Amino acid sequence: MRLDQAINLDDIRILARKALPRIAFDFIDGGVDGEVALERNRAAFERYKLLPRYLVDVEKRHQKVTLFGHDYASPFGISPMGIAGFFRPGADLMLARAAARFELPYMMSSASCDSIEAAMALAPKTTWLQIYGTRDPHITLDLVARAKALGVRVLVMTVDTPVMGKRERNIRNGFRRPMKLTPGVILQGLSRPGWTFRYLAKGGIPMMENWRPYAAPGADANAVADLYGTQTPAPAQTWSIFAEVRKAWDGPLVVKGVMHPADAQKAVSLGADGVMVSNHGGRQLDSAPGSLDMLPVIADALAGRAELIIDSGFRRGSDIAKALCLGAKAAFLGRPAMFGVAAAGEAGAAKVLEIMRQELSLVMGQLGWTDTGCAGAESLIDLMEPRPAARAAPATDQIDANTEIDANTLRKAG
Ligand SMILES: Cc1cc2nc3c(=O)[nH]c(=O)nc-3n(C[C@H](O)[C@H](O)[C@H](O)COP(=O)(O)O)c2cc1C
Secondary structure (H helix, E strand, C coil), X not given: CCHHHCCCHHHHHHHHHHHCCHHHHHHHHCCCCCCHHHHHHHHHHHHEEECCCCCCCCCCCCCCEEECCEEECCCEEECCCCCHHHCCCCHHHHHHHHHHHCCCCEEEECCCCXXXXXXXXXXXXXXXXXXXXXXXXXHHHHHHHHHHHHCCCCEEEECCCCCCCCCHHHHHHCCCCCCCCCHHHHHHHHCCHHHHHHHHHCCCCCCCHHHHHHCCCCCCHHHHHHHHHHHCXXXXXXXXXXXXXXXXXXXXXXXXXXXXXHHHHXXXXXXXXXXXXXXXXXXXXXXXXXXXXXXXXXXXXXXXXXXXXXECCCCCHHHXXXXXXXXXXXXXXXXXXXXXXXXXXXXXXXXXXXXXXXXXXXXXXXXXXXXXXXXXXXXXXXXXXCCCXXXXXXXXXXXXXXXXXXHHHHHCCC
């Protein structure tokens, strides 16, 4: 199969598997422990069905959405993913460019290989920056200062990584640094000569450019990666680092990795402008619910006090439509975008975005939506409570801002 023959995101994944050695493909594809959360992310979409409405003029329809005060062409974007340069040199900038071409947000990971400075030079309107709390908080705060100086529009702080999940595929494959060229790895490399050539031509393990300034002058890629490894994860971090980031950053701030409604409320009480429901694509806590399972619960808990976005498991245009009906303003794609860029560079990433845009457009046509503002409970059937509009959004004024989450709210997560 060639890129132009790919018709859905499963095809893109197949192309990536053919392009990458197993050790690299599994790093992207895998989850944590027994990969139950990974499956649950997909299964969660089956609880909901979309209810079509016909004889509505849907000749002209658009997907425009306003996120944190700026317009984007569709209600989806690209989630942050570290070490993209390992899968293809320059991958971060290819993702940044593809997103800019489609006028979609791209969250650059602070663990990327290309720098935020380079991404902002290429795609200043659509590049957001994602940061982690680091053991030395000065690094986190310096990244915030760099983002501010560059005019980054939105800052995203990921909070779901106090410890690194047990990624069993990586352990089995011997994914570690420095990369050991075992006979198995060499064999995988020989069967993927394109990847191997590009990897070796770039001198092996790629530099994490965002982190270079924090390492000793002249530090090589391994030394910078070692520094990153000593600074993250930072298990002692608490909401106080989030409060410090809030103080240092006057633009829109999103908390990524929220699964508990009480955490969503805490984030907002500390000044978050946005909450991103995410279980890190099933890569952190294997017993976590699916991301979509928690979306309506968190929407209720926030009652419109912050913009709600989501990722984890989005593979179809209909998945995005369901999230919009449940209260999200946009959904983000992780692995599919990385598979696209690994398989075919910027063209591969663009193909993923194009497929999603087309699928969403077709679904909107079926639902009688002329724009994404038409999304709502009336278009959704919850198979656990099968009546249209079963979950009417609560009026903001009925919600006490300080309402504690009670057992009833949590039960709604099913
Ligand atoms: C290869 C890879 C690297 C990732 N790196 C980061 C990261 O640096 N920061 C972060 O917040 N999330 C990271 N994530 C999680 C994604 O941002 C996102 O939450 C997840 O991939 C979404 O699920 P999906 O892959 O099912 O779409 C990473 C995910 C993958 C697959």
